[in-house]
Amino acid sequence: MAGKADPWVGRVVAGRYQVTGTLGRGGMGTVYEAEQLGLERYVALKVLHPHVAKTPGAIARFQREAQLMARLKHPGAVHLFDHGADGDTLYLAMERVFGVPLDEVLETYGPLEVKTAVELAAQVLEVLEAAHDLGMVHRDLKPSNVMLVGELSAPTVKVLDFGLAALVNPGQQERLTGSGQVLGTPAYMSPEHCRGELPDGRADLYSVGCLLHELLVGRPPFGDSPAVEVMSGHLYRPPPPVRQLRPERGIPEALEALVLASLSKAKTQRPASARELAARLREALAPPPARGEGKKQERVQPPPAPPVAPSPELLARPVALIEPDGPANPHGIGTALSVGGYRVVPCREDDSLEGMAALVVVPRSDRAQEEALALASTLASRPHAPPVLLCGSGEDFSLMSRAVASGVYDYVPLPVDPTDLARKVSRALRSRR
Structure with missing residues (x-):
């Protein structure tokens, strides 16, 4: 050992x-x-x-x-x-807690029985309810911080590590981190947490949604990709419905609706409290409808739709590109966009962006990323500005967090993945239709 x-x-x-x-x-x-x-x-x-x-x-x-x-x-x-x-x-x-953390349980058994997953999530919510009643937010809820005590047949949990917890009572709250600093685990962070905002109890409910999603299908909603990609998912992409990911598991429709509600981008659209969510989760496992009816609904559930390729209309719309060294830029963003069929318009920072459907800003070098962030933020704040995408280091978690907090539409990790770049530009173009 x-x-x-x-x-x-x-x-x-x-x-x-x-x-x-x-x-x-x-x-x-x-x-x-x-x-x-x-x-x-x-x-x-x-x-x-x-x-x-x-x-x-x-x-x-x-x-x-x-x-x-x-x-x-x-x-x-x-x-x-x-x-x-x-x-x-x-x-x-x-x-001293004797048990097995849920990440090890998932690694050993894979997705859990629906009833067991719901009971574990409900018990976690009961602990959070007690914490929230004291004005405390956990802020780092994830499988490794939930210990299974006893057997899966009669699950009991212990919630560990309130080391990132925050007091949310305005009269008690003391900022103990630097301005804009983000602490937590990306795969389970709420959108407001990703933006560097001080989270309240509804951020914990989002994390429970991520946890329950993983207990049901085997992975969190936006996977375990690089942090910047996961955060982009929390901020912009709809979570994948659990019934579409694992149709064979017989997950009740009401339970899927609660998972999706917990994962709402706007915290005001999530359940009002941990107490309410725990009660509704258990209600979602009420006896099923008449024999055969539930299975019939599952059989006619359409399969997940394949990714939609950008339409010719979108490809024809102009994408402005501020690439300091032009086509010779080592990142090759302009080349990747052109190969993908996009109409690329090279620009300078003082050019008019009128008529542009999106703008991609590329740093001159690794040392110029802060300069590129400042430029992207300034351009994004212009009246009637198109969606601005900032390219930057795929390992700079802080840069990505500050970019989205400053109004940048999306963040493209470098070195560039042409498929990822095309997908994000396509999403930006669709947002302007």
Whole structure:
């Protein structure tokens, strides 16, 4: 086990917690198994990484996690026993949960039985309900943060890691991250979270929608593609209906409608609370209609429609391109658009964009991405501006988040995938019809 080589194993923290093994590592710290001396009980000991403790706001977030956990009293939430400092080391001593995280359950069994998936999601919502009643938002709900305790035949969950949790009461909220900084896991983040906005409880409901989608079909709504592509899906693309993805599973139509409602782009269109969503999920598994009727509906369900190719009308519409070095630009955006059949109009930043159906902005180099972002944001804010697409690093999660928050229509990761570029330009052109 990895813990055998860890110098922390065997160490006694604060004179009373002897580390016996490693349970997991995260962005902020490592979680160890430790024996609480004198009481002879095992705890989960979370220790802040030394390098993280030196970053602005990290210590405050760690201490806030202790305050949040101490206030949250629910059998599905991990109980906090103690917190403190041992020299320069900050720690949390928590209930040691024995179970299997849902990501491992999915890896082992694949999609779960519909009834089991709904019950797990409903139990998670009950924990969130208790947190939301205290003005807390989890912000990082995902399968690895939900522990299955006991057997799948009688599922019980524990919700882990409120380390990114936020207080949403305006009188209590303290911004502990930099302006526009986005924390979380892209595959399960709400659109407002992707934009860098401070999320409320409805963002957690969106994450539950992503979680339930994965429990039912085996993957989250927008897959596990690069972060910028996943975020683009949360922001712009409709989630795929679970009954179309797995028609053989007999997922009730009412359940699919609830999943889609939870994944609404506008938070005002999601269920009003965790309590309401949990109740409606369980109601969706009410006895089916008369024998044969449900199966008949499934048999006539049309298959998913194939991707629609851009029409000749769309291909003929002009796409403006600001490509600093022209056709010789190493990214080859202009060439990719031309090969795809689009009518490309090279432009400069001070040219009129009147009559253009879309605009693609390309950075001169990797070091010029901030300059390209500023230009794209400025052009997008012009009156009657066409949809603006910004090209940028496929690994720059912050750049993509700031781009969409500033009004850019879509983000195209580099190096460019011609199919991805054509799809996004086509979607931009359709938005102007």
